[in-house]
Amino acid sequence: MHQPFHFVFxxxxxxxACATVPALASNPAxxxxxxxxxxxxxxxxxxxxxAGLYVVEPTHTSVHWRLSHSGLSNYTARFDxxxxxxxxxxxxxxxxxxxxxxxxxxxxxxxxxFDAKIAKDVFKAEANPLITFKSTKLVATSPTxxxxxxxxxxxxxxxxxxxxxxxxxxxxxxxxxxxxxxxSATGSFKRSDFGVNNWINxxxxxxxxxxxxxxxxxxx
Numbered sequence: 647m648h649q650p651f652h653f654v655f656x657x658x659x660x661x662x663a664c665a666t667v668p669a670l671a672s673n674p675a676x677x678x679x680x681x682x683x684x685x686x687x688x689x690x691x692x693x694x695x696x697a698g699l700y701v702v703e704p705t706h707t708s709v710h711w712r713l714s715h716s717g718l719s720n721y722t723a724r725f726d727x728x729x730x731x732x733x734x735x736x737x738x739x740x741x742x743x744x745x746x747x748x749x750x751x752x753x754x755x756x757x758x759x760f761d762a763k764i765a766k767d768v769f770k771a772e773a774n775p776l777i778t779f780k781s782t783k784l785v786a787t788s789p790t791x792x793x794x795x796x797x798x799x800x801x802x803x804x805x806x807x808x809x810x811x812x813x814x815x816x817x818x819x820x821x822x823x824x825x826x827x828x829x830s831a832t833g834s835f836k837r838s839d840f841g842v843n844n845w846i847n848x849x850x851x852x853x854x855x856x857x858x859x860x861x862x863x864x865x866x
Contacts, residue, residue, distance in 0.1 A: 688813065689789035693736050695816040695827055700862035701731045702746070703819075703826065707860045709748060713837075714851030721850075725777075727752035732862055734827065739813075740784040744796065748777040768844050774802045782806070794831075803840040809833035809856070825864035832857055 704727075712722040730746035750771035753761050765771040781796035790813040798807040809831045816827035833856045838846065846852055 684788060685790060688815070691815055692739070692790055692813050695734065695736045696825055696864060697735050697737070698733070699731055699865045700734055700825075700827060701865050702729050703861040703863045704728060706828070708858070710857040712855050712857070713853060714849075716849035720855075723753060723755040725749070725752050726754050730779075731865070734862075739792070740786055742781075742784060744779065744781040744794065746779045750775055750777055768801070768842055770801045774799075779807070798835070798840075800837075800840040801842055805835070805839050807833060807835045809858070819863065822863065826861060827864075828859075828861040830859055 707728050708724055709728060710722060710724045712720045715721040725748045727749035728746065730744070732745070733743045735741040750769040751762075751765045753764050753769065755761055755764070769777065776799075778799045779796050781794050783795040784792055785794075786792040792811055793808055794811050795806055795808040797804050810833060811829055811831045814828040814830060816825065818824070819826035834853055835856075836852050837843070837854050838852050844850070
């Protein structure tokens with residue numbers, strides 16, 4: 647039976663993910679998340695956030711990926727199970743670090759049988775149950791934006807990937823009464839670099855674009 651898109655990949659932060667402050671970008675042709683480069687209110691808000699360890703708030707964190715389906719459309723799916731943390735330093739944002747994990751079997755195309763095939767045949771989830779992103783470098787591009795480079799491990803292969811990251815805001819979460827901070831990130835990479843070549847010969851895209859929204863809660 648003809649599969650709806652014949653491929654797949656991942657993300658980070660990350661990564662999934664991934665995402666800490668002034669963070670990641672690898673492909674200048676890809677637009678970073680929208681943000682005012684010099685937004686004094688955002689910069690002031692960032693500086694007011696407490697430093698320390700923050701963990702993923704899973705109900706408001708998402709990693710979506712997309713790639714070309716033979717030039718007909720941009721096939722888009724997501725991962726449902728994301729965990730990890732950031733070590734956040736508002737005084738020296740480039741010292742912040744991210745460590746994100748995604749369960750490979752949590753890929754969600756909206757078609758459960760296809761999800762299982764992708765997890766097994768593409769992500770090789772039986773031997774590699776986690777997709778991980780660990781940041782290695784942060785470069786600020788404004789007080790609230792930047793690029794984050796890190797090691798992405800996908801299907802058992804580790805390669806560097808860079809994301810464009812935007813700090814959105816921080817506040818006390820009104821429900822759990824814990825400090826809450828949020829980021830957006832985008833990036834792209836070639837899945838063939840990770841040995842994920844499924845259906846490329848059928849015209850399924852090699853470049854994977856990532857769209858990440860992430861919230862984190864302060865851990866005492």
